[in-house]
Amino acid sequence: MTDSSARGVYVAALTPMNDDLSPNHAAFASHCRWLLASGADGLAVLGTTGEANSFSVDERLALLDALGEAGIPGRALLPGTGTCAIPDTVTLTRKALELGAAGVVMLPPFYYKGVGDDGLFAAYSEVIERVGDDRLRVYFYHFPAQSNVPISHDLIERLLKVYPTAIAGIKDSSGDLSNMLAMCERFPGFGVFAGSEQFLLPVLRAGGAGCISATANVTVAACAEIYRQWQKEQADRLQEGLTAQRLAIQSQALVPALKQIMARHSGDQSWIKIRPPLMPLAAEQAKSLFDALDATGFSLARAA
Amino acid sequence: MTDSSARGVYVAALTPMNDDLSPNHAAFASHCRWLLASGADGLAVLGTTGEANSFSVDERLALLDALGEAGIPGRALLPGTGTCAIPDTVTLTRKALELGAAGVVMLPPFYYKGVGDDGLFAAYSEVIERVGDDRLRVYFYHFPAQSNVPISHDLIERLLKVYPTAIAGIKDSSGDLSNMLAMCERFPGFGVFAGSEQFLLPVLRAGGAGCISATANVTVAACAEIYRQWQKEQADRLQEGLTAQRLAIQSQALVPALKQIMARHSGDQSWIKIRPPLMPLAAEQAKSLFDALDATGFSLARAA
Numbered sequence: 001m002t003d004s005s006a007r008g009v010y011v012a013a014l015t016p017m018n019d020d021l022s023p024n025h026a027a028f029a030s031h032c033r034w035l036l037a038s039g040a041d042g043l044a045v046l047g048t049t050g051e052a053n054s055f056s057v058d059e060r061l062a063l064l065d066a067l068g069e070a071g072i073p074g075r076a077l078l079p080g081t082g083t084c085a086i087p088d089t090v091t092l093t094r095k096a097l098e099l100g101a102a103g104v105v106m107l108p109p110f111y112y113k114g115v116g117d118d119g120l121f122a123a124y125s126e127v128i129e130r131v132g133d134d135r136l137r138v139y140f141y142h143f144p145a146q147s148n149v150p151i152s153h154d155l156i157e158r159l160l161k162v163y164p165t166a167i168a169g170i171k172d173s174s175g176d177l178s179n180m181l182a183m184c185e186r187f188p189g190f191g192v193f194a195g196s197e198q199f200l201l202p203v204l205r206a207g208g209a210g211c212i213s214a215t216a217n218v219t220v221a222a223c224a225e226i227y228r229q230w231q232k233e234q235a236d237r238l239q240e241g242l243t244a245q246r247l248a249i250q251s252q253a254l255v256p257a258l259k260q261i262m263a264r265h266s267g268d269q270s271w272i273k274i275r276p277p278l279m280p281l282a283a284e285q286a287k288s289l290f291d292a293l294d295a296t297g298f299s300l301a302r303a304a
Numbered sequence: 305m306t307d308s309s310a311r312g313v314y315v316a317a318l319t320p321m322n323d324d325l326s327p328n329h330a331a332f333a334s335h336c337r338w339l340l341a342s343g344a345d346g347l348a349v350l351g352t353t354g355e356a357n358s359f360s361v362d363e364r365l366a367l368l369d370a371l372g373e374a375g376i377p378g379r380a381l382l383p384g385t386g387t388c389a390i391p392d393t394v395t396l397t398r399k400a401l402e403l404g405a406a407g408v409v410m411l412p413p414f415y416y417k418g419v420g421d422d423g424l425f426a427a428y429s430e431v432i433e434r435v436g437d438d439r440l441r442v443y444f445y446h447f448p449a450q451s452n453v454p455i456s457h458d459l460i461e462r463l464l465k466v467y468p469t470a471i472a473g474i475k476d477s478s479g480d481l482s483n484m485l486a487m488c489e490r491f492p493g494f495g496v497f498a499g500s501e502q503f504l505l506p507v508l509r510a511g512g513a514g515c516i517s518a519t520a521n522v523t524v525a526a527c528a529e530i531y532r533q534w535q536k537e538q539a540d541r542l543q544e545g546l547t548a549q550r551l552a553i554q555s556q557a558l559v560p561a562l563k564q565i566m567a568r569h570s571g572d573q574s575w576i577k578i579r580p581p582l583m584p585l586a587a588e589q590a591k592s593l594f595d596a597l598d599a600t601g602f603s604l605a606r607a608a
Contacts, residue, residue, distance in 0.1 A: 048415075053415035054388060054415070055389055056392050056395075057360070059389075084358060084388075085359055086325075086358065088360050091360075108581065109357075109358065109580070109581045110415065111357035112581055113452075115581040119583045122581065126580055146417060275390065276424075276426035276430055277413045277419040277424055277453075279419070279422050
């Protein structure tokens with residue numbers, strides 16, 4: 001692991017929207033600023049939680065530019081840039097590099113299923129070659145339940161051999177801790193991020209890089225606390241409390257649940273807006289979410 | 305069913321590529337012209353078989369314009385326009401209408417899984433409202449194995465109630481004939497297309513609209529023959545022969561297999577080019593494909 005590698009708590013930032021469901025740039029920048037002030041080491045913007053795939057490429061480019069213009073430091077960013085189409089992935093990745101991003105989180109092309117490691121090797125290679133920039137640091141995005149296109153260890157090994165600098169790590173959203181630990185062991189120096197703060201402590205103890213998490217939009221302060229104290233004896237107790245909050249939130253659909261929590265704690269109901277096919281929680285779902293969350297002693301450290 | 309509805313044999317046209325994997329416009333138009341001359345009633349361009357999701361929106365718009373400029377009649381087209389992002393789906397759908405397309409084949413937004421009928425209802429409604437054009441005819445694209453986002457009969461019913469003119473039919477690529485027949489029965493006047501010519505005859509007999517098929521790129525003449533003769537006694541025998549060809553082709557990955565067949569029968573090896581994550585067949589896969597296909601007595605009526 002070099003000093004420049006991304007490490008710590010990265011938030012898969014939510015994207016606030018206007019009434020017409022266009023992205024609200026000012027609110028987005030403000031949320032990102034608040035996350036960094038609340039202890040986030042960085043921001044994995046435009047991921048699953050950021051509804052990136054529900055935005056056009058132009059909308060995503062404009063969101064990235066808006067962060068740059070708002071003074072969010074590029075080195076704090078790990079934007080999601082993986083799409084179904086190589087030219088789009090290249091365009092988004094170039095924009096991330098232009099902003100000075102620490103790296104990009106790259107979904108495999110996710111429309112075709114069962115393409116195998118040869119197809120994914122070809123796709124990632126093609127993107128890396130076309131981007132053609134020594135600064136590129138690719139974090140794979142392994143999210144089998146969402147993409148249905150898993151990233152195998154053999155694929156990682158093959159790509160690491162050919163692109164030892166560009167291939168930097170992975171966000172593992174499989175929920176399978178044993179997979180994360182196996183990668184920490186098999187690929188020294190490869191930045192393994194748990195896709196949920198539920199696994200932050202065990203992944204750090206195994207030499208992993210940290211977590212990139214959706215729920216960190218609202219648990220960022222507690223995540224940061226564990227990252228500061230993970231080598232101390234209170235770490236297990238802190239992780240236990242954080243895990244309870246994570247599990248309470250993921251009892252509902254994650255992105256709508258997080259927007260609902262932001263709306264409640266900020267008092268700004270426009271947080272609830274979400275692009276179809278995602279839908280706001282129904283009233284009884286929101287109540288059930290809040291009941292579960294309140295039972296964990298949850299509080300949002302600062303209003304957004 | 306009104307007279308203007310799409311009916312018959314629609315080919316999910318392949319997209320030929322240049323050496324740099326950009327779409328080859330001239331070869332695309334030439335292939336489309338050949339398919340129509342070989343008996344296709346229309347062309348479902350830019351679908352799964354056309355590798356649409358591997359192209360940027362701009363590349364897709366340019367491909368549609370290229371067909372218009374080449375004189376392919378708009379009314380013969382049922383372009384695929386469904387993407388993960390509503391603005392992209394709207395842009396592509398408007399272009400299809402501008403060309404005078406008979407309709408569009410619209411995948412649901414396919415990144416988020418398990419979104420439920422409410423989310424899909426909202427997504428399709430949002431697209432139809434934003435397009436805001438009385439000429440719009442939407443054919444759902446039900447392809448659970450590829451999109452992992454199935455189209456339920458309840459969703460169809462709900463959308464038909466609100467948009468009785470815009471909701472025109474479905475391409476059912478589930479491979480489940482009973483699902484196709486159930487829709488023919490439940491939704492009179494709704495254009496049910498089998499997603500494979502394997503089911504062309506039973507779907508026509510149940511009052512369905514025809515087929516929209518990948519393999520029709522190479523079986524188009526035989527498909528057209530069945531569509532001409534489906535009410536005659538030789539129809540079952542014709543369907544039997546056609547089904548054998550379809551099954552032989554789908555013994556390999558479908559899009560690479562079709563490109564391989566086009567290359568062999570046209571003599572133009574550039575047909576093999578394909579965008580990652582799809583990959584050309586390996587030599588032994590191609591041999592196995594050709595052996596299986598030759599055993600059915602297959603011949604491509606005319607060279608492309």
